[in-house]
Amino acid sequence: AQSxxxxxxxxxxxxxxxxxxKCTYSVSGNPYLFWYVQYPNRGLQFLLKYITGDNLVKxxxxxxxxxxxxxTSFHLKKPSALVSDSALYFCAVYPQTGANNxxxxxxxxxTVIP
Amino acid sequence: xxxxxxxxxxxxxxMGNDKSIKCEQNLGHDTMYWYKxxxxxxxxxxxxxxxxxxxxxxTVPNRFSPKSPDKAHxxxxxxxxxxxxxxxxxxxSSQQLAGGSxxxxxxxxxTVL
Numbered sequence: 711a712q713s714x715x716x717x718x719x720x721x722x723x724x725x726x727x728x729x730x731x732k733c734t735y736s737v738s739g740n741p742y743l744f745w746y747v748q749y750p751n752r753g754l755q756f757l758l759k760y761i762t763g764d765n766l767v768k769x770x771x772x773x774x775x776x777x778x779x780x781x782t783s784f785h786l787k788k789p790s791a792l793v794s795d796s797a798l799y800f801c802a803v804y805p806q807t808g809a810n811n812x813x814x815x816x817x818x819x820x821t822v823i824p
Numbered sequence: 825x826x827x828x829x830x831x832x833x834x835x836x837x838x839m840g841n842d843k844s845i846k847c848e849q850n851l852g853h854d855t856m857y858w859y860k861x862x863x864x865x866x867x868x869x870x871x872x873x874x875x876x877x878x879x880x881x882x883t884v885p886n887r888f889s890p891k892s893p894d895k896a897h898x899x900x901x902x903x904x905x906x907x908x909x910x911x912x913x914x915x916x917s918s919q920q921l922a923g924g925s926x927x928x929x930x931x932x933x934x935t936v937l
Contacts, residue, residue, distance in 0.1 A: 744925070753828070753914055753928030754867075798865060811857075811880050812926065814867040 712737040716815035731786040733801030742804040743784040791822045828929040836935045845900045845932045847915030856898035857916040
């Protein structure tokens with residue numbers, strides 16, 4: 711069965727420090743991988759995706775994510791956190807085989823402390 | 825111009841009522857979706873339509889009926905509302921069904937009393 715895990719419900723980081731939000735997945739084949747961000751009382755916004763090619767994917771607002779096939783991970787990173795990055799982050803996977811929909815993780819709330 | 829819009833933004837109603845949520849996208853996308861986000865922020869696909877045809881119907885009660893009059897619209901009708909239906913419902917669209925990046929609407933917060 712396809713699944714996406716975000717092991718941390720909450721991540722706190724000081725402004726200016728690097729941040730990492732973790733995601734691991736369990737699907738068969740070669741999935742597409744996504745990160746979305748949700749600000750309070752808003753819909754989800756697409757940040758970045760990995761389909762194929764370079765394992766390091768760059769996205770919106772200075773975020774990037776690294777695809778690691780051996781560890782089945784797709785961690786979201788940013789070199790220097792901003793207070794405005796505080797939001798709820800969702801990892802998602804599109805399996806390509808079987809189900810025709812995105813499977814979302816349970817979300818990680820990122821708080822950047824001034 | 826709003827890419828994916830939903831109406832209403834808030835919906836408060838009594839148990840047993842029937843209500844509808846409307847969704848429109850002006851992105852020219854072929855595929856539209858409905859998601860339910862519960863109080864713990866868990867997001868789950870409910871339906872997806874591709875070119876007005878139902879593609880995904882994920883273990884959703886029959887009380888929920890999506891309708892797509894054209895590619896730009898996907899409405900959600902809910903009969904006999906129950907307390908457990910209280911959630912935020914998101915509409916989304918993508919250019920293609922196969923893993924295209926999805927654009928989400930602002931959500932409709934449904935509260936059933």
